[in-house]
Amino acid sequence: MRATLVLGVALLTLLLSGPTVAFVPIGGGSSTHVSITGTALLQKVTETCRAVAEEAGHEFNPTGSSAEELVQACLGPTATGDVSGAKFKSALQEIYTQNGLVDRNFVNSAPPHFNSEAFAEGRGLIIEGLVAIKANIREENFQAARETLGRVLHTLQDFYSHSNWVELGYTEPYINLIRLDLPLENLADFSTATCSDCASGKCPNPILPNILKEKKLTSGYMGISSAAKPKGKCSHGGAGDLTSSAEPRGGISKDERRSDNVDFHNAAVNAATAASLQLLDDLRLAAGDNDFLRMMGIARSSVVCFVIDTTGSMSDDIEAAREAVYKIIDGKKGTQDEPSEYILVPFNDPEFGPMIRTTDPAKMKREISLLRATGGGDTPEMCLSGLQLALTGAPDSSDIYVFTDAVAKDIHLKDTILALISSTKSTVSFFLTGSGRRRRSLRASSFEDYKNLALASGGQAIQVSKSQLPQATDIILDTSTSALVTVLQRARNPGKQETFPFMLDESQKNITIYITGQSITFTLTNPAGVIQNHNEASGKLGSVNTVGNLWRVRLNDDNMKGTWKINIISNQPYTLKVTGQSTITFIYDFVERFGGPHPGYAVLSGHPQAGQPAILMLSVIGRKGPSSVTVGDVSLVTVSGPETVRNSTTTDMGNGDILVTVDAVPEGEFVVSLKGTDKVSGSVFQRQSTTQMSVSKVNIKAVVDSSMQPGKTFNLPFSVMTQGSGGLYSISARNDKNFPMSKPPSLNLITGQYANSSVTITPPADTPSGSDVTVTLEAKSSSGADSNYIVLRFSVVTKITDFVAPVCEVVTVQADDCPHDVSQCKPFQWKLAATISDGNDTGVASVSLRQGGGNLTTSLLSDPIIQANYTASCCSQIVEFIAVDKVGNVGKCYHSIVRSAGPPTLPALLPLWLCLLVSAFVTWF
Template identity: 40%
Template sequence: MCVLAALGFLLLQTGAAGFTILPGESHNHQEITEKAILNVTVEACHALAVAEGKTFIFPPQPFTPETVAAACEAWKSSKSFHRSIFLIKAANWKTDIQNILNPAYHFDGETFTDGRKLITEGLSVIKAAIKKHSFCSAKWNLGVILHPLQDFYSHSNWVELGNKLPNSNLIRADTSIGNIAAKTRATCRSCDGDDCRNNILEDILQENILTSGYFGFLFSKPTGKCSHGGLIDTTSLIQPKGGINKDTFTSSHGHLHGKAANLATSATSELLQDVREAAGDRLFLQMLGINKGSSRPICFVLDTTESMNDDIAAVKAITSSIINSKVGTNDEPSSYILVPFSDPDFGPLMRTTDPEVFKNYVNSLSATGGGDFPEKSLSGLQLALTGAPPDSEIFVLSDASAKDTYLKDTVMALIEQTKTVVNFLITIPEEFSHHTQANLPQGGSRMAKADMQLYKDLAWTSGGESMIDFLFDFLKEPHGPLRGFDLVDNRPIAGGNGSLMVTLTGSDTATVTEVILVESSGLGQVKGLVKGQGEGEFLVQFDRIPSSEFVVLVKGQSNNSSSSLSGIFQRQSPTSLRPSTLIVTADDSDTSFEPGTTISVPFSVITSGAGGTFSIQATNDQGFDSTSPSTLILETGVIAHSTVNLTAPSNTPSGTGVTLTIQVVAPGGTDFNYDVLRLTVFTPVTDFTKPVCQLLSLQSHCSDNCNQSMWELSVQVTDGAEGSGVDSITLREGNGTMNTSIAAGSGNINLVTYTASCCSPDVQLVVVDGVGNVMSCSFSVRTAI
């Protein structure tokens, strides 16, 4: 999975400040978000199929991750698709919890300008991140901005004003949101008892004035203004009393809940379409984890130091053999990644979807440099773990011990977070070439026994090459006025009770019957109480979490089988989990910062074990300069606070993802825990103007027999003198031939020529500029005939 940075996965109960999240009769944020993602994914896959001249079979309604992945010919992507949807929904929920009293995140209190700014700025970050393949950052930010977007339709009077379509200007920074009520203008009267259907003033509705309710705990509101309403909104007790929210069917304006939810779904789809157009269908689907063939990328972390000179040819042969064994099969990787390492350098990360390009690149490598024998293998592995998508398969090829052993805990934390399979292929002298790694004689390589054990420990953590068909996340009860569950995104706490959310993948009908935490030592196990939550999700509660390393064992029943015996399944997590007595929590309220600036990340630590002096280590995968304390003194049960400062060089490309790992180690190394944040370096956007298409000529040679006649089109595309420049021009509709060129003497004017059969009379160009502004330009020969 992507790192769920300090995730507030909350299953909201009564009193939520937006569409509810728990399953029930009312529509909720998770339903709205998932429905829109599935719809837009189907459209993207359909468009790709049409472009490739293939027949696309739409999946049956209602769509599910399994049926959509199958329709996209990406059967093995259902798990990664599930994980992507979960991350986006989780960020949406976290935004509600973390910003419950910030009105802009909910469009409360008529904060329309600030709310729209959150959406448009976040949209720019998403587009830049996708362009740099920082998919986890893109998905997290996507979930964040979807929350205020969806709340607009529940908290404002957009529905009451009679609007049937979404407010498209919420995702456009250079337009008017609407006629917003002045701060001094009254907008509501008190409800008639429990009946609030007519509490918005008639002149507000007649003049098409935009307003939204005020919300807060023990807060006041301007005279005459509407309130949000609900049990925990104390402003609704102040004249004018009542509220206007449409969060549920039982809310103040619950009679409009269905309309608000439908508009929120349409608006979510509209925003996703904008992201899709800016990224292109293939990159958009890759961001969501939809890949044909195997959904699992393959990554090689390769030692290129001089000591590998005798082995480099064998390494190239091994690499080619692994790739060739998968190409053309159902296990063909979705992408190929290479991270070279030596000493003192490692990286950069190279990525491609073409196996031949990848093999040629590997074959061009030579073994040079290195100095002393130990190399920076763990630095290379860290970059691979943060640069490759979750659930990847990584092969580390080396003949040397790790020089950067201080990164062991960081690498182990990233393996646990991403659930990636790591395989170590360590070259050995010829006399030992017939021995397996497990039976390698002591001293049989140039590594000490401790060095070999380090690699074995990391390989064991990643689970070999085992496969599973479920996702799982540990939960805890949050603090504050909202009830439900927060997600534990690092090591679970040993000894106490706990809960687990299990999501089945690969089946729409299977059920979980039993979940067991099995200690790796084989000495004990803890069975949980399973409660179905719908949509393939199961909440499992345990009276205690094991105090030693364990795995998650899931048992269930496939309801597709006529035989109950043959329908039984059992799966085990590939990643072994290590409980901790430490809780490390980093503040992720700000996840983007500009090149040349420093971001301060506050974090807190608490231990239920013995106190003392604890070691602190903060590392990042981009090698950015950072400062943090080296130790913290902890007392049992007392929270300690500190800060990590991270500086991005001024030349960092916009959209670059940075993974920050903060780990805390108990005295003597007896215990450790961590938190991981996905940050994005982003240059603020000043260009909000869409590219422009100007028709130069349209010539028709069409006859009654369209198969024997052609038509031609010439278009000039520009992005304005102050624009960021045209980045891409693609065909969305049309089966003809398109060519593009730069006009002589100008780097900002693009010429497009298009030729097609008269049987294909329409064409649509999608033009994207350097910061993701999208313009769709449609032309037709029908108008010229």
């Protein structure tokens, strides 16, 4: 345990970020929701990684404290080659972000903070969230699970800061908050006074003596716009709480460490951390170790996602995609570059989908082998509908490959696709073929649309003949890899002669240059001045291949460090992209600051606001963590010429997190460019984001405040405001599941004022519990000159009333052969037989061994009772196995045959059977 805690502290020092602070306001103290959540998450991830490694038979021995080294150790011997910690860090940031948003989105609501004695309501939010998270994990909707987890942990942690739990002398978590089968006991009623007056506002413990003596539970009242509170009640306290000036004055909040409340603040932090660990442990047991780690972003980082047109003319394209998948599966098996997940979305007309996702490469082979080209003719296809499914179903920052030879019938979805690309930061590349009328139709109508979507995502639109397609798919092998980074991407329309410098560093390998366009010539120059022309297929600097409109240059691996130049000559539009593999990278979000009692930074879903400084929260990941790099310039750069660079001011938030402010934002589309120094090698590095962004004068606000239920209409309020010209703005609302929706066609906006409206969504009654639905709202001016969007992800969860965990009953224990002298145990075995049943007839979903070195087998005795048989060496004297029912209730079952060192006593001779019921606490509020 000590090693685990030491590693957890080291990782915490590396990974915890400072943008979202909620246990204290900005600028106060060190114990925040981020630090509490991070401590618990990292400890639980480390424990889980160690357990997985031990079960697989290899050591869990991180070589250092960085995210990369933790992921490398967790993935084990198969994690050969470069391993990026970016997805792990991104998963943590998603949880932290949603945790912090509770303070912005629900500042006036008592239950999310356990303010104003809203104990039942606050617990209801925790229970509802737990049900949704477990259902999401069962459906492999890990992003939805992470977002809900962040919000649930905030509410759970606030209980210990905002109530008098620690003042009552309790040091352990209040298990009743996550156990619906246990009552909330000894609550102070509405008429009971709870606090004494504190004129200074800094009294060590204003809780009334009788409340302390009777162990009555209360919490502070919070008033943002009113000082009213029930007579005699405690206040939350602080400058943002108006009730703290009404008698009894002061407050009992332990959010901030002050000289008068140090002990209580520390006790609240410790209890909140322990409670977070308790909740995470239940989720881990319900999900299983592997899915728990997948939720946390601990997986081989590449995800292969194909969106494939299956109309009649696509036989050759389907075969090329099939061969590409086979190459990836067969060529990367057992390496770090083996994809962690495969996603396939077919589309035709009028059908599209379903989305097929699997971690099993054999299943992916089977699914893609079943694709057949049928129907379609010369008609346009549902390309963007299929792409929408992929963008919402694949993890963020995925590489998605679209195969088609026809125009998009659903081109009206283009704005929605652009919004999803921006929101997910995924890269979309199109492989475009065609013959006869379909080729002419594609060239005339849709190539520019496809090219614009690809460019917006940082991908490419590759136009080839059907016979050339197998050669073009090499780009998929290049990009479906771990630790992929973009060094430079530029586009020119119209084309012109231009020289593009780019910087390569010692950490990079597999550097590849892609140029798309017609009538291209180019010259490549390395830092030593060595030159290679476009017509040298195999030169001193690398190999050059061309197919269709794509040039692909793979650099040699020697002498790459330094500034390179590529001079391109063409009078036609072209794009340039330089990629490589490196664990030095960065993740970022555009954010806005919010005020209130607990200020922080909220991630923007949509374009940053025009006329204001752009603010980014940027996290740098080095080869051995953020301490192994020094950040230099961070700038916003236009991709399409003429090139404009806007420099920034940066504030180091600690632990690799940088707050970036750009006062003058470029006009049009821009990306984030980062330069720094790798301390390991001393070389300067250059990285660029792929997703293009622009500013808008329109702002849309909407909040995820609960889950949806199958068959029930859900109302989503939203608000729209513009700082530009007022007038009629069209409103569009779409979701990726085609659930029925209603919305206003437009809103009449007055400059600087929010207009309120709502959208209704009705998930069908047969929607599987745990599904998620992504809703995209857009507002566009009548001229089309300005627009903005917001993307929200909701869980769809069936109402559940079963909160009874599976029950274990021992039938027999045969341990008489086990010697009293443990040193003589090796030749002997003991056996245990037990029955497992679900107390509420939901049905047992899984039984797994958690402790013990023996063999556990199960069989169905008589529905719904399961027989469990365990056999172990007498040297392994403790067994614990976990039973999980179909809605996520967890039963922990423990048995020990350990004998005392002295003469046998009656307790030592009796079997010890303890069935600890740790319920998933499932009901619905």
